[in-house]
Amino acid sequence: MNTLDIALPQMAVLYGLCFLPWLLLWLIGLRLSRDILISILRMSLQLALVGFYLKTLFSLNDPRLNALWILVMLTVADVSILQRAGLKLRFFVLPTFIAIAFSTLFATFYLVVLVIQPPHFYDARYIVPLAGMILGNCLQGNVIALERFYSSLRKNEQEYMTFLLLGATRWEAVRPYYRVAIKAAISPGIASMSTMGLVSLPGMMTGQILGGSEPWLAVKYQIAIMICIFTSTTLACIINLKLSMRNAFNAYDVLKDEVIEAR
Amino acid sequence: MPAIIRFDQATVAVRDKTILSNFSFTLHTGEKAVLCGKSGSGKSTVLKTLLGLQTLTSGKVYFQEKPLDYSTIQAIRSHTAYIGQEPVLGADTVRDALLLPFQYKAHRDHKPTDTQIMSILEQLHLPADILNQESSRISGGEKQRLALARGLLLGKNLYLLDEVTSALDPESKQAVFEVFANPELTVLSVAHDPDWITRCDIALELEEGHLTQETRHEHA
Numbered sequence: 001m002n003t004l005d006i007a008l009p010q011m012a013v014l015y016g017l018c019f020l021p022w023l024l025l026w027l028i029g030l031r032l033s034r035d036i037l038i039s040i041l042r043m044s045l046q047l048a049l050v051g052f053y054l055k056t057l058f059s060l061n062d063p064r065l066n067a068l069w070i071l072v073m074l075t076v077a078d079v080s081i082l083q084r085a086g087l088k089l090r091f092f093v094l095p096t097f098i099a100i101a102f103s104t105l106f107a108t109f110y111l112v113v114l115v116i117q118p119p120h121f122y123d124a125r126y127i128v129p130l131a132g133m134i135l136g137n138c139l140q141g142n143v144i145a146l147e148r149f150y151s152s153l154r155k156n157e158q159e160y161m162t163f164l165l166l167g168a169t170r171w172e173a174v175r176p177y178y179r180v181a182i183k184a185a186i187s188p189g190i191a192s193m194s195t196m197g198l199v200s201l202p203g204m205m206t207g208q209i210l211g212g213s214e215p216w217l218a219v220k221y222q223i224a225i226m227i228c229i230f231t232s233t234t235l236a237c238i239i240n241l242k243l244s245m246r247n248a249f250n251a252y253d254v255l256k257d258e259v260i261e262a263r
Numbered sequence: 264m265p266a267i268i269r270f271d272q273a274t275v276a277v278r279d280k281t282i283l284s285n286f287s288f289t290l291h292t293g294e295k296a297v298l299c300g301k302s303g304s305g306k307s308t309v310l311k312t313l314l315g316l317q318t319l320t321s322g323k324v325y326f327q328e329k330p331l332d333y334s335t336i337q338a339i340r341s342h343t344a345y346i347g348q349e350p351v352l353g354a355d356t357v358r359d360a361l362l363l364p365f366q367y368k369a370h371r372d373h374k375p376t377d378t379q380i381m382s383i384l385e386q387l388h389l390p391a392d393i394l395n396q397e398s399s400r401i402s403g404g405e406k407q408r409l410a411l412a413r414g415l416l417l418g419k420n421l422y423l424l425d426e427v428t429s430a431l432d433p434e435s436k437q438a439v440f441e442v443f444a445n446p447e448l449t450v451l452s453v454a455h456d457p458d459w460i461t462r463c464d465i466a467l468e469l470e471e472g473h474l475t476q477e478t479r480h481e482h483a
């Protein structure tokens with residue numbers, strides 16, 4: 001079964017749907033026309049570019065090009081994580097890159113090589129979208145983990161120093177904040193898995209069903225991606241926080257003032 | 264008596280502002296010293312520098328005649344109990360707070376017995392049933408004495424005290440004085456309390472980061 005195409009006139013009809021929320025927002029006095037217009041234009045342009053890139057990647061299916069694309073995604077994700085967590089790039093760019101690269105590639109290749117087993121493990125049709133989905137979710141988790149960890153350390157600086165003065169090593173002293181940060185980062189994923197299919201139909205599964213896949217096949221892929229997302233997010237957060245601590249403290253285990261962006 | 268702490272022309276500046284200037288002072292084992300002066304005179308900076316919370320701009324600080332570096336800071340932290348005006352207990356109940364340091368590798372094998380805990384509580388005029396109370400319900404004065412109890416349970420011999428008697432009633436204050444009458448304990452403190460100042464062997468007057476006067480009290 002092939003997916004029905006959406007022709008350009010129908011795309012215009014689709015954009016017309018935005019008129020309804022715009023009108024309602026305008027009527028209740030929210031002047032968001034500019035923001036809405038920019039968002040819709042950006043979304044359309046970005047996705048059109050991704051569509052173009054993916055089409056090229058799929059048709060060339062060159063492992064070097066695939067690797068380069070994944071490297072670009074990892075770099076963008078790295079910078080985005082640190083900006084959103086409010087941390088200075090120069091202290092954390094490398095640890096975050098190592099953590100997300102290792103965990104994303106580990107989960108992606110585990111899924112592709114051991115589970116899906118396509119003719120070529122570097123097949124762009126599998127590796128690029130799967131790595132993208134895993135990385136996108138990993139990004140959310142790492143923002144929460146880093147932000148929560150460093151903000152609670154800063155907020156509870158006196159408590160942290162008390163732990164050090166009571167004989168705790170740096171690792172022993174940060175452990176309470178580390179655990180809270182990791183839990184906050186992975187909890188949305190755990191909650192999402194436990195309600196999956198009950199509250200909403202997951203995006204990837206819906207996409208596959210619309211793309212003509214059998215529901216059972218779509219379900220298996222959805223389970224696979226959820227397990228990989230959970231694994232990579234947990235791994236990335238644990239590794240990222242551990243590695244980031246090497247640059248975040250001074251020689252006497254005091255959190256450096258300059259690691260957090262002034263807001 | 265050997266010198267336990269020695270400041271030699273220590274200067275600390277934060278964002279181009281000098282908060283401690285050419286501070287020199289030697290504290291020997293068993294001595295009790297108090298830093299006095301107005302707010303912002305650099306008293307707390309002296310304590311923070313020793314704990315590695317403030318870095319030296321110039322000069323030297325020695326602990327047991329070793330200059331301040333990572334291992335000396337670790338040694339200071341393992342020998343020292345720092346008790347501020349509102350100490351952090353760091354656990355939900357008082358019992359857990361007192362036993363908190365014994366979860367750490369450094370003290371895991373030296374967990375105190377109930378008898379030892381009770382004896383120290385009694386020494387500090389704290390009731391036995393305080394152990395089961397929630398830390399959040401404890402008063403400032405009780406927190407200070409519990410922080411002191413924790414230092415005593417850990418066998419610390421150097422005490423850095425920041426206004427430790429500020430929240431105490433006369434009876435509790437007397438109990439604290441009696442604890443520090445022990446000649447084996449060395450104290451470097453910050454205080455405004457005249458009773459505390461007269462009980463110390465050395466009083467150091469600080470003004471805008473400078474040591475302006477050092478007075479030694481003779482005690483019988």
